[in-house]
Amino acid sequence: MFLISMIIWATALLGAVMTVWALTWAIKRGEFRNLRKGASSIFDAGEPIGRQTDFFPPVRKGVR
Amino acid sequence: MTPVPEGPAESRLEQISRILIDDSSRVPVLLWFTSSVIWLLLGSAAAMISSIKLHHPDFLGGIEWLTFGRIRPVHLDIVFFGWSSMAAIGALLWLQARLCHVRLPWPLLLSGLAMVWNVGVVVGSVAVLAGHGSSIEYLEFPAYCAPFFAIPALGVLAANVKMYLTKNSEHTYVSQWYLLAATVWLPVLYVTAMLCTYFGLVQGVSQAITNWWFGHNALGLWVTPIAVATAYYLIPKVTGRPVHSYHLSLLGFWSLAIFYNWAGTHHLTGGPLPAWTITVGVVGSMMMFIPVITVAINHHMTMRGVFHMLKTSPTLRFTVFGSFMYTVASFQGSLEALRSHQEITHFTQYTIGHAHLGLYGFFSMIMFGAMYYIFPRVTNNEWSSARLIKVHFWGSAIGVLAYGIGLCWAGWWQGLMMNDPSIPFLQTVEYVKPYLILRSVSGAGMTIAHIAFAISVWRILSRHHFVMSGPTLFTTQRPAWKEFVNEQNQREEMAQ
Numbered sequence: 001m002f003l004i005s006m007i008i009w010a011t012a013l014l015g016a017v018m019t020v021w022a023l024t025w026a027i028k029r030g031e032f033r034n035l036r037k038g039a040s041s042i043f044d045a046g047e048p049i050g051r052q053t054d055f056f057p058p059v060r061k062g063v064r
Numbered sequence: 065m066t067p068v069p070e071g072p073a074e075s076r077l078e079q080i081s082r083i084l085i086d087d088s089s090r091v092p093v094l095l096w097f098t099s100s101v102i103w104l105l106l107g108s109a110a111a112m113i114s115s116i117k118l119h120h121p122d123f124l125g126g127i128e129w130l131t132f133g134r135i136r137p138v139h140l141d142i143v144f145f146g147w148s149s150m151a152a153i154g155a156l157l158w159l160q161a162r163l164c165h166v167r168l169p170w171p172l173l174l175s176g177l178a179m180v181w182n183v184g185v186v187v188g189s190v191a192v193l194a195g196h197g198s199s200i201e202y203l204e205f206p207a208y209c210a211p212f213f214a215i216p217a218l219g220v221l222a223a224n225v226k227m228y229l230t231k232n233s234e235h236t237y238v239s240q241w242y243l244l245a246a247t248v249w250l251p252v253l254y255v256t257a258m259l260c261t262y263f264g265l266v267q268g269v270s271q272a273i274t275n276w277w278f279g280h281n282a283l284g285l286w287v288t289p290i291a292v293a294t295a296y297y298l299i300p301k302v303t304g305r306p307v308h309s310y311h312l313s314l315l316g317f318w319s320l321a322i323f324y325n326w327a328g329t330h331h332l333t334g335g336p337l338p339a340w341t342i343t344v345g346v347v348g349s350m351m352m353f354i355p356v357i358t359v360a361i362n363h364h365m366t367m368r369g370v371f372h373m374l375k376t377s378p379t380l381r382f383t384v385f386g387s388f389m390y391t392v393a394s395f396q397g398s399l400e401a402l403r404s405h406q407e408i409t410h411f412t413q414y415t416i417g418h419a420h421l422g423l424y425g426f427f428s429m430i431m432f433g434a435m436y437y438i439f440p441r442v443t444n445n446e447w448s449s450a451r452l453i454k455v456h457f458w459g460s461a462i463g464v465l466a467y468g469i470g471l472c473w474a475g476w477w478q479g480l481m482m483n484d485p486s487i488p489f490l491q492t493v494e495y496v497k498p499y500l501i502l503r504s505v506s507g508a509g510m511t512i513a514h515i516a517f518a519i520s521v522w523r524i525l526s527r528h529h530f531v532m533s534g535p536t537l538f539t540t541q542r543p544a545w546k547e548f549v550n551e552q553n554q555r556e557e558m559a560q
Contacts, residue, residue: 043300043306054437
């Protein structure tokens with residue numbers, strides 16, 4: 001029982017430390033700088049801004 | 065043979081890179097996804113049986129393992145562990161690989177973990193049907209089922225971290241924050257809750273607190289972040305428009321990470337808990353307005369001016385509906401945490417209506433949208449029928465709206481009647497009965513929608529009406545790209 005208690009408290013502490021570390025790391029790494037560029041990071045020359053990438057399948061003869 | 069589309073070499077290389085990433089995730093993603101669709105059908109069947117029993121208690125009443133006390137938890141657990149979690153993991157693996165610009169690592173291992181997870185759901189469901197389940201909501205499966213979920217969850221976490229550490233992209237997109245956090249939170253939540261509830265660490269009132277700490281967080285810190293991450297990727301990607309405010313998106317993630325964990329105890333308002341624990345839950349729930357408003361502004365403003373695309377994109381139709389329901393269900397959930405609200409709605413059908421607006425209207429609809437986007441890209445095939453997709457959408461949308469609005473309305477008046485000592489309890493039951501029938505009818509609508517979806521999935525997997533390129537795949541005309549890849553490889557070899 002004591003061991004399980006310790007494991008849970010240690011996990012909670014580890015989680016808290018990891019969260020603070022992740023936030024600090026992200027700030028230092030510049031993840032929160034130039035956010036406009038970040039928003040565009042999922043686009044590229046192949047699937048650029050302004051292009052729709054999903055449509056209903058076409059209606060074909062004999063297919064409902 | 066489809067000709068190689070014109071375009072700069074950089075563009076073609078990026079497309080080839082996407083194809084290779086999709087190819088690497090094919091087997092594991094399809095396994096997680098198709099398993100989830102099978103569980104969706106079984107979960108729907110269990111839901112229908114449970115729902116009909118509420119207004120016709122004798123329905124299948126002579127079969128012990130189909131009594132309400134067993135089939136209802138089986139519905140809940142199949143939907144949570146089988147449908148929701150497996151769909152979420154499939155979407156997570158594909159999304160993270162795409163966002164990190166890396167191939168999915170350990171495809172065989174991740175496929176094996178999907179099978180382990182499936183075994184867990186089968187064993188757990190059979191155990192509950194046989195009467196070996198517990199009364200702890202969301203944790204009804206016996207303790208021996210825990211390794212079947214904890215080990216795959218750790219495996220998915222490892223794959224997610226590996227992709228992130230080896231990523232070829234400079235920036236961490238907002239979806240990646242959500243995906244990484246969700247995979248860290250799930251094992252912590254699940255293992256802690258199992259240790260606490262099944263190994264006697266907490267009992268009585270503390271056990272109830274642990275139960276709802278897990279139950280609420282399993283939705284808010286596991287499936288919600290994955291659905292929000294998916295919407296943050298799909299809405300901009302399909303419309304071709306960047307997120308309206310990237311600042312708000314990051315604020316939304318960090319505020320969710322900080323506040324959601326505190327909200328669970330609002331489920332126990334009015335229970336024999338110290339008042340401060342419930343107050344913490346109420347305050348946590350109110351603070352959730354911050355992430356919800358940020359997501360609402362972003363998703364809805366990104367769509368501003370392009371709502372006409374809902375007519376032409378199945379992915380967008382489901383995802384935008386799900387995003388809208390996230391706003392509705394979250395606002396409702398935060399208000400529901402207030403003591404004054406709970407005085408009326410606690411122990412009524414209102415809670416069931418709210419739960420379905422959240423887990424189905426929000427989460428499931430976004431997962432459907434994700435599957436409509438991902439399946440063609442990993443199977444290299446088109447959806448066979450636009451009509452089936454439309455049946456799926458309208459069956460699900462009308463079904464969940466009728467279900468949610470009907471039960472919330474009924475629950476509100478049921479609560480007011482139950483609070484009035486001059487009204488006999490039986491009268492409240494009679495009042496709710498027509499709404500319980502509406503619940504079954506709208507559930508049948510959703511079940512028909514699921515069957516239509518399962519047929520579409522079966523057809524795309526079995527290559528029924530096989531088409532290699534078309535509007536859904538749009539830019540990824542793969543046969544030509546593969547030829548192009550071979551050509552590039554040959555050139556590189558010759559150059560060496």
